[in-house]
Amino acid sequence: MATTAPKAGAFPSPYEIETPPGCEGWEEMYPYYALFDERRREIDENRFWFWNSMHFPVPMPAFDVICIDSPYQAVGSWQNRVFAVPPAMGIDYRCVNGYIYISGNPVTDPAKIAERAEFFQKRAGYYFQNWAELYGKWRVKMEALIRELGELEVPDLPEYESDEVAFGDERNTAFYEVLNAYGRALRLSDLMWQHHFEFLLLGYGAYGTFVEFCKGHLPDIPDQHIAQMVAGIDVLLFRPDAELRRLARLAIETGVDSAFVQGRTPSEIDAELMQSDAGRAWLEELEKVKDPWFNMATGDGLYHYYGSWLDDPSIPYASLIGHISALQSGEQIDRPTEEIVRERDRLAEEYGGLLDEATRGSFNDLLNLSRTVFPYVEEHKFFCDYWFLTRWWNKIREFGALLARNDFLQDGEDVFHLSRYEVASALDELVLSWATGGVPLGPKHWPPIAARRKELLRKLNDWTPPPAIGVTPQAVTDPMTIMLWGVTTERVQEWARQVEGGxxxxxxxxxxxxxxxxxxxxxxxxxxxxxxxxxxxxxxxxxxxxxxxxxxxxxxxxxxxxxxxxxxxxxxxxxxxxxxxxxxxxxxxxxxxxxxxxxxxxxxxxxxxxxx
Amino acid sequence: MTSQLVRPLDQLSLGDEPGFGGKSANLGELLAAEVPVPPGFALSTAAFEAFVHEAGLSDRISRALSGLSVGNLDAIGRASQTIGEAMRRAPVPGSVRTEVAEQYAALGADDPPVAVRSSAVGEDSQDATFAGQQETYLWVRGAEHVCEAVRDCWVSLFSPPAISYRLRLGERAHTPAMGVTVQSMVDAEVSGVMFTCNPVSGDPSMVAINASWGLGLAVVGGEVTPDDYLVSKVTRELVREHVHTKDVQYVPDPSGHGAARVAVAPERQDVRCLDAPALERLVGVARKIERYFGCHQDIEWAVARDDPEGLFVVQTRPVTALAKKTETPKAESAMSLIMSTFGAGKPSDN
Structure with a gap:
């Protein structure tokens, strides 16, 4: 058991971390500004950085770095430049051996904090007061954005342009269309991340305040009870599984449940269903459910290989098999929503009743506000991280396929081992050589790069990043670090104790x-x-x-x-x-x-x- | 016609506190609230006063106490001894004896075992622990022995800590008084103490339970580290538990009189002494008592050896010193609390 007392220097300096054997040159996958650079050593070495394993548990592929840059551009914009959260600006990140470390930028000048507080109170207050209306508009924006992504076409490069280009009013040639589509794909991602963070800080903040309030007045209250009091009943995230349960019942009612045998693949099940009218009818019903409910990600969405149920139906099919066999053995599979509502209201009333009158007033207000913001807290994941992002990765795959068809890549999937700038560069050369008819260098240039990086990532995967690097802070005060990552002073001290193993x-x-x-x-x-x-x-x-x-x-x-x-x-x-x-x-x-x-x-x- | 000296517990209510002491009055209330309490009876302060008066002890007590000062522990010790010896030589008044014998007989045949405890009066009852008025005599059998134990309780009014306590309060001249509670004894398989809040964190939604093997003495006296349970009042779920090594317990003495301190069998020392249904029953009783009194309670309880489902409450009193977290968020508007989360509260909050 590790019992070493926390001490200054418990965590390694970011500049002293060694590159794992065979991983030399890993830096080439990442932007210059993402590295611990000697030119910034004095500052970076004296900061506290923690591994963001919540969002980035494995080494970052070069293209996926966009899912670091964009979120931190977006969260910083809202937090620092729109709402002006008084003591905290945005979050910096750095990459070590492919793993992502982050560190908040605090505001320490009291005058500046006071100045920002005025902005914050006015702007955040407006959001809280108009939450339902603003969030309603947000959903419309997100759905429009997802539609636009769906309509974005990645054109091919034809031998000859069509007559339409030659004679029509739309005189864009393929070189422009390809570059434009790529640019638009990147801009749509930026927009999604901007929307993603519009409500996040305030939503988590309201909920977090309720949690802290409960823990202050009811120090031993289990976290679960707090969550139960707030939890949404009609939460969008539960819809996909609710649809699967409905389909499971339908399968039994229409007598096609025998197709769902444990161990069968989705295509084997589909093949059997296709042989009967009832089976085909069931598959038609499934198709209706797929958009949007099969846009659930199979992972947390920030890596390109986290697809959706549409990409990998084995997860929903496994659920279907489970639900059907539960129903067959007479089990109740529905979420007992009435019971959940009753229990949620009972808990709120009982806990409220244990507080004195003035405290109960704050408790009820905070609870109501938490319930107001909670749908966003739950649902933004479905819209942004799952629905948009899984489709967006597929859009990038289309560019990968275009590059692969033209031998710029061995495999379309290798597009994710180039940075987004390198992809832009490869597309530039591709359309250039298509236009000129010259011999491209890309087919000799990019495949070995992708191959080398795949090998690098494989090796970096075996490295275990320390939970924190840099200077051990005396106290963690950044409200965002505490709220979003749960990194508190106590947590950092525990990490420091564990550094020697335990x-x-x-x-x-x-x-x-x-x-x-x-x-x-x-x-x-x-x-x-x-x-x-x-x-x-x-x-x-x-x-x-x-x-x-x-x-x-x-x-x-x-x-x-x-x-x-x-x-x-x-x-x-x-x-x-x-x-x-x-x-x-x-x-x-x-x-x-x-x-x-x-x-x-x-x-x-x-x-x-x-x-x- | 109700007696002014001795009365069954079920005839007492809070209004009887000045005459019978807090412990007896509270037990009367518990019975009224239909909480399972072992039957018993109570002696009033008038019984004590009759004892002092009939034995002519009043002057002797005053003399022994005169001239004492707070810090002079030797003198206090001598005074305590003088008064104690005089009291032990004096007989319990015949009227008290008769009524005790009558009430005792009503508790059952064959000299049923009882617990005899002091029941402090007035301000003393709030600080009974400090006042040294926590005398408890367990497994007392026979009317004669009960009367002796009653007298021992009275003597405890003049224990050195009790004298010191009153000296500090400046009550030198005042002759103290005390009630006594006599209750049927539960041969406890498990016993302990529970609070209707977490006394450490101050959480009002928890029942904190300490439990150990045998009679309650070991837990109350701090002779074992008891099992420690924290149970939610709201959902009845066990939020935390620490099972400790409980190496000693008190059991009825084989002689038939008093309690004996014995070792717990090694294989039982580390065994969790309350199961889920037992915890559930305790929490139910705790909530009932808390609701009845309208404030947090410190409750002593026991589970009978011959009836694992038989739960008895042997004492309850208000929680006086409750630990409060200093950083408890103040009751403020929801919006200003949220602003504080983001460091945008009033200057004092930053």
Whole structure:
């Protein structure tokens, strides 16, 4: 057990971290400004940086860096330049061995803080007062944006342009259309990220204030009860699974349930359904459900390989098989919404009743405001991270396919190993050589680069990043760091204690209960299939879109996350013990080890050192 | 006609506190609230006064106490001894004896075991712990022994800590008074204390329960580290638990009189001593008592050995010193609280 007292210098300097063997040159995948550069050493070495394993648990592919740049451009714009959150500007990031470390920029000048407070009170106040109306408009904006993305065409490069180009009014040639489409694709992504963060800080802030208020007046209240009091009933994120349950019932009613046999692939099931009228009718019903409800991501959306249920129907089909067999054995599979509403109101009334009158007034106001903002907190993920982003990656794949057809890449999927600027450059040369008829250099230039980077990422994946680097802060004061990542002063001190290694990990008690079981370390969504019944999921951060495994596992442990993280909320929905924000669970625990998860105390104990 | 000296617990209510002391009056209220309380009776301060008067102890007590000062522990100790010896030589008045014997007989045949406890009066009852008025005699059998235990309780009014306490309050001249509670004894398999709030965090939504094997003495006296449970009043779920090693317990003495301190069998020391249904029953009783009194309560309870579902409350009193977190957020408007989250509150909040 690690008991070393926290001390200055507990975390390594970002400038002293070694490159893993064989990973030399990893820096080429990332923008110059994303690196710990000697020219900025004096500043960067004296800051506290923590690994953002919640959003970036594995090394970043070059193209996916856009999912770091854009979010931090967007969140900083709203936080720092629109709402002017008084003590905190935006968040800086740096890349070490492919892993992303972040650090907030504080505002320390009291005069500046006071100046910003005036902006904040006025602007945030306006949002809270008009939340429902503004959020209604937001949904319209997002749906329009998703439609526009769907309509964006990636043109091919023809041998001869069509007559329309020659004789029509629309005289754009393919070179322009290709470059324009790529530019527009990037701009649509920027817009999505801008929308993503418009309500996020305020929504999380209102909910977080309620959580803190509860914990101040009811210090022992389980997080789960707070979540239950606020939780939405008609939450969009529950719709996909609700649709699957409806389809499961329909399959039984129309007598096609025998097609859903455990172990069959979706296409095997579809093939059997196609053989009967009832089966075909069921498939038609499925098609209607797919848009939009199959736009659930199979992971948390920030990497290109997190597709949607549309891309990989094995997840919804596994759910269908589960629901059908549950129904066949007479189980009740519907969310007991009436019961949930009753319990949510009962909890609110009972807890309110335990407070004195003045306190109860604040409690009720905060609860109502939290309930107002909560639909956004839940739903922005579906619109932005799932629906938009999974489709957007597919759009980028179309550019990859274009490059691959012209031998600029071996495989269209390799487009994600080029940065977005390199893709622009490759497209530039492609349309240039298409136009001139000359011999392009691209086919000799890009394939070896992509191949080298794939190998680099494979090797970097084995490196375990420290939870924090740089200077140990005396206290974490940045409200955003605390609210969004659950990185508090206590958490940092625990990390510092754990630096020398230990068999007990501490984190936030996110969902109560104690269980022991076999650990399954999952570092990427692709590994979800390896999870076995009754195992304990150990991951960077859990995603609500991993729904099917939540019914299999008996507990969850994550590297990063606070009570505010959506992952924690969903773990509670499933009633699984969960410890979040352990800092280094995926680096410390190995698959096959027996661990004890105490979701009430927030500790994870490694009980055996044996490995599977 | 109700007696002014001795009265059954079920005939007492809070209004009887000045005459019978807080403990007895509270037990009367609990019975009225239909909380399971072992039957018993109470002696009033008038019984004590009759004892002092009939034995002619009044002057002797005043003399022994005169001239004492707070810091002079030797003198206080000598005075305590003098008064105690005189009281022990004096007989319990015949009228008190007769009524005690009558009420005791009503508790059952064959000299049923009882607990005899002091029941402090007035301001003392708030600070009974400091006043040294927490005398408890367990597993007392036979009317004669009950009367002796009653007298021992009275003697405890003049224990050195009790004398010191009153000296500090400047009540030198005042002759103290005390009631006594006599209750049927529960042979406890498990017993302990519970608060209708978390006394450490101040959380009003929790019932904090301490429990250990045997009679309540071990927990109250701090002789074992009891199992520690925190249960939500709202959902009845167990929020936290710490099972400790409980190495000693009190059981009825094999001689038939008093309680004996014995070792807990090794295989039972680390066993959780309350299961979920038992916790559920305790929380139900705690809420009932809290609602009835309208304030947080500190409750002693016991689970009978011959009836695991038989839960008894043997004492309740208001929680006096409740730990309060200093940083409890003030009741403010929701918006100003949210502003504070973002560091945009009033200057004092930053």
């Amino acid at each position: 068999t007990v990990l501490n984190g936030a008690a996110a969902s109560p209960g104690v269980v022991e079981g076999t650990a399954r370390v999952v570092k990427s969504a692709g590994q979800i299939g390896e999870v076995r019944d009754g195992e304990i999921l150990v991951c960077g951060s859990t995603s609500p879109a991993w729904a099917p495994i939540f019914s299999k596992i008996k507990a969850t442990v994550t590297d990063v996350g606070g009570v505010m993280s959506h992952a924690a909320i969903v773990a509670r929905e499933y009633g699984l013990p969960a410890v979040v924000g352990t800092g280094r669970a995926t680096g410390t625990i190995r698959t096959g080890q027996t661990i004890r998860v105490d979701g009430s105390e927030g500790t994870v104990t490694v009980l055996t050192v044996s490995e599977a």
